[in-house]
Each structure stands twice: as C-alpha cells, then as structure tokens.
Amino acid sequence: MKAQPRRIGVMLGITGFGVFLLAGYFAVQITAKVDLVGVELPDAFDAKEARRKLEVLESARKETQVGYVRLSEAEINSHLSKHYDVYDGKGIKTNDRKLVPGQWNLRKARIDLRSENFSFYTWHVYPIGGKSIEVVWERIGHLDRSDKQWRPQIEFTRIGRQSIPAWMLPRVQAVLEPGDEVLKKELDFLAGVPAIELRNNDLTRRTEVRLYTYAETNVIAKASAPR
Numbered sequence: 001m002k003a004q005p006r007r008i009g010v011m012l013g014i015t016g017f018g019v020f021l022l023a024g025y026f027a028v029q030i031t032a033k034v035d036l037v038g039v040e041l042p043d044a045f046d047a048k049e050a051r052r053k054l055e056v057l058e059s060a061r062k063e064t065q066v067g068y069v070r071l072s073e074a075e076i077n078s079h080l081s082k083h084y085d086v087y088d089g090k091g092i093k094t095n096d097r098k099l100v101p102g103q104w105n106l107r108k109a110r111i112d113l114r115s116e117n118f119s120f121y122t123w124h125v126y127p128i129g130g131k132s133i134e135v136v137w138e139r140i141g142h143l144d145r146s147d148k149q150w151r152p153q154i155e156f157t158r159i160g161r162q163s164i165p166a167w168m169l170p171r172v173q174a175v176l177e178p179g180d181e182v183l184k185k186e187l188d189f190l191a192g193v194p195a196i197e198l199r200n201n202d203l204t205r206r207t208e209v210r211l212y213t214y215a216e217t218n219v220i221a222k223a224s225a226p227r
Helices: 003-030 044-062 073-083 166-191 217-224
Strands: 068-071 085-087 093-096 105-113 118-128 131-146 149-159 195-200 207-212
Touching (some): 068 073, 073 166, 073 207, 105 207, 118 166
Antiparallel strands (some): 068 207, 085 093
C-alpha cells in the first residue's frame, strides 16, 4: 500500500516538470524577437509629408473637393512614430518616451501593407525590477466598412512566434490594448474618412493607402462585400 503514494508523487512530479517546460516554451515563444523584412521604416521627411497630406485631405473635405491623397507605408509608419518617440523642433528624434512602471508601454509600431490586407506590429514593454520585458504583437487584418464607419477587422494574431487562438484574444487585448490607447485618435480619424482603399502604386507597385474626400462607390462596395 505504501507504493501507491510514491507512485502518485512521481506522477505529480512529472506533471509539474511538464508544466514547467511548457511554461518555459511559451515564455520563449512570446518574447521572441521579430525581424521585419521589407517594411519601410519611419523618418523625419516622411513624417512631414504625411502631416502635409493629411492637412490637404482635411482642407479638401471642408471645401467639398473631390479627390484623394496617397500615403505610403513609410509615411504611415513615420506618422505613427509621433506617439512613442520624442522629436525636437526640426523633426529629429531625440529620445524614446519614458516608460511608465506597472503597465505595458507602447515602444513602437509598424504597418506592413498588402493589396488585400495588412500586418500591424506593436512593441510593448513592461518595466519590472530595473529591467523590462518586451513582446511584439502582430495583428493581421483588413479594413471593413459598417454603419458608415471604417474599422480594422482582425483575422489573425501572434505574439512573438506564438499564434493566439481566437478564444484567448480577449484576454490578450485586455492586457496589451491599453498600450495602444495613444493610437486611438488615429483609429477614430480613419473611422470618419468617406472611403479608404489599399492599392498598389502604378509605378512602384508597392501598396499604399488612398484616403478619399468622398464616398467612392466602388471602394465602399468592395469593402462591404462578404469575404
């Protein structure tokens, strides 16, 4: 009868060790570095161009002019950088924003445009004990139009090298999305644009975003169609 408790103890030990290995595996997977190949990086010139084009768009909409502006991948990434980098009066980056202890902080963001969808990457940093934990959150999705508003619809997510199942996504969002709060203004802006289209540039063949001043019928029909 004494052998049974010992057997149970061995089984519990093996189970505990398996859980430890599994936890270690997931820790390595979610904190893995992500190298973006071919994604256009931000710079001061493109940030200035993006700001100029958005001002042109707003002015044209107020004057009810018909047309659109085109934003390249580099211009979008440069525009987003204002939310997490510190720049001087000449538009030169001088520092990273200070990290707030006890929460996930947005370190940087990148978008990778494709003709039918996009990948959105955000780097989140959690300061702890004088050090920090960093994860890269990838979201793949497309632009969807419903109730006369544009919103990104997420099809797939991954943290580091670890794919996130749909049932776990709400928990991930609850933890990491507060770090995205600084980007909310950009989403609110996009929601109100009459028409948005991902389209390849005729010359470079690189995908760009077209922001229309009017409700372009074909663009809206394509975005509203079932996928």
